[in-house]
Amino acid sequence: MNLTFPGGVHVPYYKSGSKDKAIRKTRLPQRVVIPLSQHTGAPCEPLVEKGQVVKVGQKIGDSSAFVSAPIHASISGKVASIEPLQHPALGKKVMSVVIESDGGDEVAETIAPKPDPFAMDPEEVKSVIREAGIVGLGGAAFPTSVKISPPKDKKIDSYILNGAECEPYLTSDHRLMVERPREAIFGLKVLMYATGVKRGYVCIEDNKPEAIDAMKKAIGSDSNIKLVVLESKYPQGSEKHLIKAVLGREVPSGGLPFDVGAMVSNVGTAIAVADAFITGMPLVQRVITVTGSAIANPANLEVRIGTLFSDIIEEVGGFSSPPGKVIMGGPMMGIAQWSLDVPVIKGTSGILVMAQNEIDMVGPFPCVRCARCVDVCPMNLLPLFLGAYAERGLYADAEAYRALDCIECGSCAYVCPARRPLVQAIRTAKSEIMAKRRAKAQSAVAAKA
Amino acid sequence: MISAVVILALSGLAFGAILAFAARKFFVPVDERIETIRNLLPGANCSACGHASCSSYAEAVVSKGAPVDACKVGGAAVASKIAGVMGVEAVLDEEAKVAEVMCRGGRSAAPHSYEYMGISDCKAASLPMLHGGPKMCEYGCLGFGTCVRSCPFDAMYMGDDGVPVVDRDACTACGKCVEACPKHLIRLVPRSKKIHVVCSNRDRGPVARKVCKVACIACGACVRACKVGAISLRDNVALIDYSKCTECGECVAKCPTKCIIEVPRVEDTKGGTQSAQGEVA
Ligand code: SF4
Ligand code: SF4
Ligand code: SF4
Ligand code: SF4
Numbered sequence: 062m063n064l065t066f067p068g069g070v071h072v073p074y075y076k077s078g079s080k081d082k083a084i085r086k087t088r089l090p091q092r093v094v095i096p097l098s099q100h101t102g103a104p105c106e107p108l109v110e111k112g113q114v115v116k117v118g119q120k121i122g123d124s125s126a127f128v129s130a131p132i133h134a135s136i137s138g139k140v141a142s143i144e145p146l147q148h149p150a151l152g153k154k155v156m157s158v159v160i161e162s163d164g165g166d167e168v169a170e171t172i173a174p175k176p177d178p179f180a181m182d183p184e185e186v187k188s189v190i191r192e193a194g195i196v197g198l199g200g201a202a203f204p205t206s207v208k209i210s211p212p213k214d215k216k217i218d219s220y221i222l223n224g225a226e227c228e229p230y231l232t233s234d235h236r237l238m239v240e241r242p243r244e245a246i247f248g249l250k251v252l253m254y255a256t257g258v259k260r261g262y263v264c265i266e267d268n269k270p271e272a273i274d275a276m277k278k279a280i281g282s283d284s285n286i287k288l289v290v291l292e293s294k295y296p297q298g299s300e301k302h303l304i305k306a307v308l309g310r311e312v313p314s315g316g317l318p319f320d321v322g323a324m325v326s327n328v329g330t331a332i333a334v335a336d337a338f339i340t341g342m343p344l345v346q347r348v349i350t351v352t353g354s355a356i357a358n359p360a361n362l363e364v365r366i367g368t369l370f371s372d373i374i375e376e377v378g379g380f381s382s383p384p385g386k387v388i389m390g391g392p393m394m395g396i397a398q399w400s401l402d403v404p405v406i407k408g409t410s411g412i413l414v415m416a417q418n419e420i421d422m423v424g425p426f427p428c429v430r431c432a433r434c435v436d437v438c439p440m441n442l443l444p445l446f447l448g449a450y451a452e453r454g455l456y457a458d459a460e461a462y463r464a465l466d467c468i469e470c471g472s473c474a475y476v477c478p479a480r481r482p483l484v485q486a487i488r489t490a491k492s493e494i495m496a497k498r499r500a501k502a503q504s505a506v507a508a509k510a
Numbered sequence: 511m512i513s514a515v516v517i518l519a520l521s522g523l524a525f526g527a528i529l530a531f532a533a534r535k536f537f538v539p540v541d542e543r544i545e546t547i548r549n550l551l552p553g554a555n556c557s558a559c560g561h562a563s564c565s566s567y568a569e570a571v572v573s574k575g576a577p578v579d580a581c582k583v584g585g586a587a588v589a590s591k592i593a594g595v596m597g598v599e600a601v602l603d604e605e606a607k608v609a610e611v612m613c614r615g616g617r618s619a620a621p622h623s624y625e626y627m628g629i630s631d632c633k634a635a636s637l638p639m640l641h642g643g644p645k646m647c648e649y650g651c652l653g654f655g656t657c658v659r660s661c662p663f664d665a666m667y668m669g670d671d672g673v674p675v676v677d678r679d680a681c682t683a684c685g686k687c688v689e690a691c692p693k694h695l696i697r698l699v700p701r702s703k704k705i706h707v708v709c710s711n712r713d714r715g716p717v718a719r720k721v722c723k724v725a726c727i728a729c730g731a732c733v734r735a736c737k738v739g740a741i742s743l744r745d746n747v748a749l750i751d752y753s754k755c756t757e758c759g760e761c762v763a764k765c766p767t768k769c770i771i772e773v774p775r776v777e778d779t780k781g782g783t784q785s786a787q788g789e790v791a
Contacts, residue, residue, distance in 0.1 A: 152638035153648055396639050399624035422627050452629055482628045489634040 063267050065292035066302040068439040070472045072229050072295045072393070074268060078359035079352045080232040084240055086363045087376050089166055093135050093367030094404040095121065096148050096157040100196040101203045102128035107158060113140045116169040118342055120194075121158050130204040131194045135345040135365035136160055137167040149370075149389045149403040150396055157404075160367070168342075175338045178251045186255040193337035194344045194407075198329035199223060199234075199298070200390055202408035205330055209256050211319040219308055220258040221325040222249045224265040224272060225291060225298035228391025231411045233348040234328050236361045238265070238272035241332055242279035244339070248331030249286065251338065256324060261286040262307050268293040295393060296470040300325040302439055314466050329410075349373075350411035353388075354419050357381040364405050370412060371401040385417035393471040424480030434473035434483060440466050444473035448483040451490035456497070459490035467491065543595050544572045550591050551581060556662035558582045558684035571596065583663075583682040607683040607698040609665070609676045612710045613651040614769065616671025620722040621646050632656035636692040643693075647721040649711045651695055660690035678774055703752050705762060707732075709769040712745040719767075726769045732761035 098104035105122030109115055115134040122132035141161040145154035178186050191206035211217060222245065226234040238245060246263075253261050263280065265273050267290050280286045289307050291297050301312045303325055310321040318325055333344050345366055352359035357378040364373060370387070374380065388395035389403075390410050434444035442463055450459040467487045474483045547568040554564070559580035561567035570576035571592060578596055579589035585606060593599065626644035628634060632654045635643040643652040653672035665680035666687060678701075688696045695710055707726060711718045715727035728746040735741075740754035741761060748761075748770065761770050 150638070152641040397624070399641060422625070452631070452634075482634075485628050485634055485637065485640075488637055488639065489629070489631070492637065493633065 063290050063292040064306040065294055065297065066305040066439060068437055068441070068472075069294045069296060069302070070437050070475060071293075072475065074293070075230050075352075076232050076235070076268070078230075078356075079350050079361055080235055080269075082232075082236070082360050084233075084236050084348055084361045084363055087365075087368065087373065089136060089162060089164070090365060090368045090372050091162050092141070092369070093160050093162075093365060094146055094157050094369060095132060095135065095160065095367040096146070096155045096404065096406060097122045097132060098148070098151065098155050099132060099202060099366075099406045099408065100130045101201060102126060102130070102207070104156070105129065105132050107143050107156070109134075109140050109143075109158060111140055111142055114138070114163075115140060115160060116167045118172040118345060119169040120192075120343075128204060128207050130196050130206070131192065131343075132158075133194055133343045133345050133366075134158075134160055134169075135367050136162045137165050138163040147400060147403050149398055149406060150408065172343075173341045175341050178338050179254055183255045183257060186251060189337060190255070190334055192343065193333070195330060195333045195337060196344070196407050197327055198333060198347060198407065198410070199327035200394065200408050200410050202406070205252075205326065205334070208326070209252060209324065211256075211324075215319040216322055217256055217258050217319055217324055218260060218322045219324070220249065220253045220256065220261045221303055221307060221323060222261065222263045222328055222331055223298055223300070223303055223325050224263060224269075224276065224328045225303065226269070227266060227293070227295045227298040228393055228395075228410070229295075230352050230413050231350045231391050232352075233350045233361050233410060235269050235272050237328055237332055237348055238269070239275050242272075242275040244332045244335040245276065245328045246279045246283075246286065246331075247339075248333070248335035249326075251334050252324070252326055252331060253285075258324065259285055262289050263287070264289045264291055264303055264307055266291050266293040266297055295472060296439060296468070299439065299468055299470060301468065314463065344407060347405070347407065347409070349405060349409055351377050351414075352411065353414040353416075355380045355382050355384045355414040355416040366407060367404045369401065370398065370403055370405070373405070373412060374401060374414070380414065382416045382418070384414045385420035386415040388413040388415070393475065394469065425482055426479040428477075428479050428481055431478060433476045433478065434481075437472040437476050439470060439472065440468055442467055444483045444487070445481070447490065448481055448486040451486035456490050456493045459487070460494050464490045465494060541572050544568050546595050547571055547592055550584070550588055550595070552583045552588070552682075554583055554662060554682070554684075556583060556682075556684050556686065558662075558686055582684045585683070606701040608678050608681050608701040609683060609685075609687055609696055610699045610706055610708070610773070611651065611657075611674055611676065611696050612706070612708050613649075613693075613695045614671075614673055614708045614724050614771070615645070615647055615650040615711075615722040616653065616669065616673040618671055619724045620650050630654050632690075633692045645721075647711055647718075647725065648713070649693060649695075650722060651693060656692070657687035657690045657696060660686045662686060700752050703755060703757065704772050704774070705750065705755060705757055705759065705770065706773060707748045707750055707770050709747060709767075712747060714746055718746070724767050724769050726765075727767055729766060731764040731766060732770055735760040735764040 103124045103126035105124045107122050109121045116137045119134045120131050121134050138160050141159045143158050146157040148155040187206050195205040196202040224238050249261050263276050277288050300318050304310055304323045348363050350361050360377050387398045428445050446462050447459050447464050471484050548565050551564040559567045578592040581588050622644045623646045624644050632652045635652050642648055651673045655668050658666045658674050663680050663682050665677045666674050669675040683698050709726040711725045718725040718727050726747045728743050732748050733741045738754050740751045741748050762772050
């Protein structure tokens, strides 16, 4: 029996369209749009000016804040403008650097392989990771250098490499594990070294046998790293649920993985770390899956950060039928887009295009109290009550029912026969609760001053 | 029979005596001022003062020293009466205000970017994940009426074009709607002033023009038209300094997108003719 967590849903995976397609480099884009906010944390300040010539890997944005990650030019050329442009995840226009390609793809002089990380001081390793602009590539885009610097009093004993890829449709992590397993393990070892962790776990769902084989080979005889095969179930790739499945530990409400001595990174992130040392190239490209019923030729593509969705759709041969919904990421947690004029950012794991005839706009109907949402909630919440409170503006009640613990996995909304917009309601409650807390904290500060 | 009457009478007397004693012994002085202030307050229990009800505000004024001018509904008149009761300086006579929605981009003027299917609430629709709502204009009114539902005085209703309208006679300037609107479109403006810029779009002109027919395009025609220099452009939106505005109406005439308007308009009292405005523009 493969390991897993209580709750969750067995979703159809729809991975066959792209799982056997080797990662392909895309044509060099003519123009990239690089938002200065691509991560959780403080946005970057631009380091370049309009008209300036930049090269691949050159730093174009940085911030002095601790929770942030620098941003680099992904093509060589001229900065055409720095202006607020539509962002695929933040739902508003965000300051972005637009670079017009010179076609040369010239690499910045500063880019060179880094010395052996295991001979470095762990703090130095962390600063290489920060300078490379690496963030969690699983979707949340949390700066990796911050993640691997937990408070001093937290003892970390396990590092989990997340290769679960439980979101339907997405296959980019799968392909990375099949094609670049050695870099993934090297990256994991670097991350373990930087955090002083001795035990590593590579976690893969049992629906990816090729990836399991490849990673097993790459681990070889290293007894510090263990391969864990997990049951294929959504949301197996959530940090908290991986930790529960692999280590049997429960992250407390409001806590983080380091509270139970664990750290989790995505395979893509580990490979980006490996690249930052092996070639010295910062995070200027990533692998994404382009798939869905309206995509003629599903593919796994290595694209430059900042490439517009429209260029990528063109690259895979356009739409095979009229698109009904374009989603950045997977169908469960992805963000629907209304324009193809948005760029791939560090957190883009895929582009999913559903055909128009696949989308139906039915419901919502009144809750029938079937409690299916309760059965599947991996956080043991009561989504029906959270939804009902949130829709009535009773945010304090939603807070008492642990709205903030919701990981927004979407399992509840997926199974709801009445098609209640549960996740939207819970998100609204969460943002209202957080806004209230911020206001309270602010007034407390003001009262002290 | 007799004994029953006697026992009843005696125990009645005894309990009466105990009650009389207790009433003296445990007497809690109730400040009459609380009652007086409660009677001065409008009794709307709108909680715009930050207290749960009019009574709890009255109590807070007397026992916790809450400010005497917190009742937005009662305004300066009630504040000065409360100040009288409390024996403090009467507060400044603040100008009467009224709510105004700083957007007229209804269905006929402002196109949608996508088909929205979800909760009919502006807060829920304006989540970042939903790109701030289905309006192409990032700043505009979503029209789900969260403000209308928040008004304790029934002073707002949804206009025919999908933008809320304030009933100026009923509005008490309590400010509840100002808090409710996630797009921060509602402002309390001086009741005596009739000319307002009803747009909040901070995009540059060409972009603003694309997302809404009645958007301020920051062309500056109003700034040039104003003889007393009451209008300036801030963040690509015209801003009227109400203390300078003489209500000459020059700017209203010059604005190419008609986003400067004079209230009260016909629509304000009758409703239903809002879409005509879109057609003019
Ligand atoms: S309530 Fe939150 S955590 Fe629970 S199933 Fe719904 S989205 Fe997932
Ligand atoms: S799954 Fe839907 S219908 Fe069933 S209890 Fe939950 S919210 Fe209600
Ligand atoms: S319109 Fe706004 S300010 Fe006026 S009474 Fe209603 S909620 Fe209060
Ligand atoms: S003014 Fe604000 S709260 Fe009222 S309908 Fe428009 S967006 Fe919603």
